[in-house]
Amino acid sequence: MLNAECIEEYLNSPLWSIHSFDTVESTNILVKDYLRNSGSEGFVAVALEQDGGYGRQGRSWKSPLGGLYFSFSLIPGSNKNVSSVSLVVALALKEAFENLGVRRLQIKWPNDVLINKKKACGISLEGVAGGICVGIGINVFKPEEVSSNLSSSYETAYLGTELFEHENKVVGSLSNVQKRFLESLVIEFFNAFSSLYERWKNAGFGIFCSAYNSVLFNKGQEITLETITLNTIVEGIVQGVDAEGKLLLAQQDGSVVSASSGEVHTKH
Ligand code: BTN
Numbered sequence: 001m002l003n004a005e006c007i008e009e010y011l012n013s014p015l016w017s018i019h020s021f022d023t024v025e026s027t028n029i030l031v032k033d034y035l036r037n038s039g040s041e042g043f044v045a046v047a048l049e050q051d052g053g054y055g056r057q058g059r060s061w062k063s064p065l066g067g068l069y070f071s072f073s074l075i076p077g078s079n080k081n082v083s084s085v086s087l088v089v090a091l092a093l094k095e096a097f098e099n100l101g102v103r104r105l106q107i108k109w110p111n112d113v114l115i116n117k118k119k120a121c122g123i124s125l126e127g128v129a130g131g132i133c134v135g136i137g138i139n140v141f142k143p144e145e146v147s148s149n150l151s152s153s154y155e156t157a158y159l160g161t162e163l164f165e166h167e168n169k170v171v172g173s174l175s176n177v178q179k180r181f182l183e184s185l186v187i188e189f190f191n192a193f194s195s196l197y198e199r200w201k202n203a204g205f206g207i208f209c210s211a212y213n214s215v216l217f218n219k220g221q222e223i224t225l226e227t228i229t230l231n232t233i234v235e236g237i238v239q240g241v242d243a244e245g246k247l248l249l250a251q252q253d254g255s256v257v258s259a260s261s262g263e264v265h266t267k268h
Contacts, residue, residue: 010187013194015042025052027071028135035131046070064143066170068182071135084205084245086111086125096188102162106217109247118157142169206243213240227262
């Protein structure tokens with residue numbers, strides 16, 4: 001497992017308490033149980049493998065050795081636009097990846113971080129007992145048996161492939177170099193997220209709008225949006241997101257519609 005003490009030592013905020021595991025069913029389950037038992041903000045569960053990992057809309061999220069899987073509790077209180085925090089989480093992941101040397105990063109609305117147009121990680125958000133459980137799965141080192149965890153048509157990107165010439169795959173177990181890298185990913189993420197989260201709590205998503213729009217994938221392109229709740233399709237040209245993190249889609253008649261949830265599909 002990763003060294004929780006070593007991670008905490010390098011965190012610049014005392015908010016986070018790291019709980020590290022080799023294999024769990026799902027780090028989301030641990031954090032949700034913690035929240036249901038009157039847990040507070042900042043509980044982090046991190047695992048090297050999950051045997052019951054899941055993604056958005058209850059889809060399964062394959063979690064073999066080589067990836068990084070973690071979840072944490074947030075209690076943002078009365079902020080009205082809680083779902084926009086997942087866009088801020090995506091921005092923090094992008095910043096963390098950049099700090100570690102990864103390039104060609106973009107965000108596919110609402111919160112998939114892409115490397116060179118391929119999905120490198122997924123973020124889930126669940127409201128539980130007055131708090132939020134944020135779950136993050138990152139493809140880092142290519143697992144021994146590669147099978148895509150992706151629910152969409154996007155190919156998989158691995159951070160390790162971008163950064164390591166050697167040791168970018170899992171061979172049996174993780175090497176010390178690979179474990180240290182996973183630890184530095186956790187550290188970089190929480191150090192980036194801590195300050196963005198404070199700003200989001202004070203000022204809302206609006207202050208992140210232009211940073212988010214500057215890295216938004218599909219901007220200016222025609223897409224279809226599959227909305228989850230209504231099971232309908234909306235089409236349009238991606239304009240960007242608004243101050244609430246909603247996706248703005250220009251219509252042929254010149255009007256603009258905004259969407260607060262759904263899955264973007266590129267039109268070919
Ligand atoms: C998505 O559908 O893109 C979101 C995937 C979220 C996966 C992560 S891995 C850590 C945490 N535990 C889970 O079971 N899911 C999330």
